[in-house]
Amino acid sequence: MEASTPPAKTSSRTRSERKLAWMLCAPAVVAMLLVTAYPIAYAVVLSLQNVDLRFPDENSFAGLSNYVTVLTSSLWWTDIFNTVFLMVTTVAIELVLGMAIALVMHRAIFGRGVVRTSVLIPYGIITVVAAFAWQFAFAPETGFVNNLPLISDEMDWFGGRFSSFAVIIMAEVWKTTPFMALLLLAGLVTIDDQLYEAARVDGASAWQRFTRITLPLMKPAILVALLFRTLDAFRVFDTIFIMTRGALETESVSILGYNQLISRLNLGLGSAVSVLIFLCVFLIAFVFVRGFGAKLDEGRPGG
């Protein structure tokens, strides 16, 4: 916000508006500090200690040794690879599908409300429930998938790493594409129809109109949608937990953190994993905002 508004030109009206904005934000900022800053700070403190609930008498200061343990473990890097792989594939598929759905929703002539509502249904289903539904569909004993043509009846989807990944990706894409579509639709409606008319008069094809008008004008909306989904996808937990519990090297970093914190009650090591996940998320957000120039407030008057 600061970068886009040179201080010299700040009028008194802008200044008073900004003051009002801060006052309106203040309650939310205080609440955020209480409910997020405190746990984060506590996690950082724990990550610097040896704390294990099962061994209450053996707590001690550990320095950075928990971080060294995590970062030198091949498990952490395998899980980072899995997480990034899932994140990139799901978000890429979702972007393409989401864009197609957004265009359909935007251009729908009749039943607009029905189309928009029905597309949102998967997003409204609880992730755990959706994960179970997909798991049952693909399980050899209970599922219908193995009865489909071209698929072997004996196919054990959760018996191999990449077939498991395939099901996890399908479930994730099915579940969150509507969210992506909705964010893209919001960007789509801001584009002035006159631009398309002018282009049509100049003889631009549908593809040209899409690549020359829609995409450039939607860049902010696309980047915001990608940012949200990428951050979300990096923390993937429920679907994997239900389907494989991380077996067969399908584990994500969140499941790794869960194993240390909840299964082993090793709060020191688990907090170190959590803090590292937080740093990864922070890094992703930073790359999006600085690297791609995602302006979260674009389109706002005076922004």
Add this chain to the structure above:
Amino acid sequence: MKTGGTIRALICLAAAALTATGLVACGGSSDESGPRELTFFVAIQPGGTIEEVSKRCSEESEGKYTITPEFLPTDASQQREQLVRRLGAEDSSIDIVGMDVIWTGEFANAGWVEPWTGALKNQVTEKVFPNVIETASFEKKLYAAPFNTNTQLLWYRKDLVKKPPKTWDEMIEVAEGLKEAGSIQVQANRYEGYMVFVNALIESAGTEILSGPEEVDLEQGPTEKALQVIGKLANGGAAPPSLSTSDEDTARLGFEAGESAFMTNYTFAYGSAQEEAPDIGKVMGFARFPRVDASKPSKPPLGGFNLAVSSYSENKDVAFEAAACLANDTSQKTAVELDGLPPSRSDLYTDKAVTEAYPGFAGLVKESIEASGPRPTTPAYQDVTLAVQRALHPPDKIDPEDTESIYDELKSNVEDAVKREGLL
């Protein structure tokens, strides 16, 4: 619980307002005149054992206490998760804990459960199988009253196999030679059930995972022999299609569907097959868990629940009495009648309740429990089981011809785990 308390408090208030003296007896944990309320956190049993024994013990206490069960999920890791969260936060709303045999070391070392002493200790261990008492003990102290135990038998199809195989090698060979139903159902998903399977094979081979809370044993020769069995089963023709994701229930389903001639599973499998698949149930034979080493008797898996008193309970004195009642011989008979759970008291195996639940194999269940090889007792149990599961899953990664490298991986994983080092 909470709403009940609020309503009771409101009724109390109203009653106190009505009677000018305010001398209305209102039950509450701090009130000495009424029965004390005990909360019993335990895994749900579909047959209704827990409700039944809680009710009976509350009545038998003659107004001393009332026991309210709070049910935990059926999955063992989820049960533990809910309990450790509460106990870790020193929650006083838990009085009695239904504790899986593998949690004793962890809960005791963390100071979450109270040791048993004196007359009650003698009472709850009377006639109980020694290795079951072992699962309720940590560092020579008893931390829980043994309730039900459990063991796995070998279930086989009498119509396909004349006599049950003695060893795993023999069983795999027979299964591979069958024209139909030539598979063996076990539990090999990456979860606690796989640890149960692996531990039973290692124990049967003549060694053990840990010899003390922090001492790794895993003698190389016998351990590799046990690993060869897993590798041979997983990589051969006797492996069911979804071996690497199998659990007790998929094993039972596969057996009941007639896909498998053999299955290792808990005693519930018999009753289930009689009800769900009577054709298979009729030809269902039983035998002891097969041997790994032909010259050594097998050591079958051991499961079950023991009842402990929480250190954060405000009613410890009566909680001990209540837990002793919940675990006594009458309660154990209820458990076998309603849910088919094997008693931990060895003298009950000639009782009608047991012989009716296990027609023809009550003696075999008893023999199997007596010979069983329990999983290691250590406060770092979760680390050990995660390490074993990580090293050996999926089962088909074990090459039966060359088990040395996987043995090394297993041993170093477990060595790190008992020291609670490294990520798991």
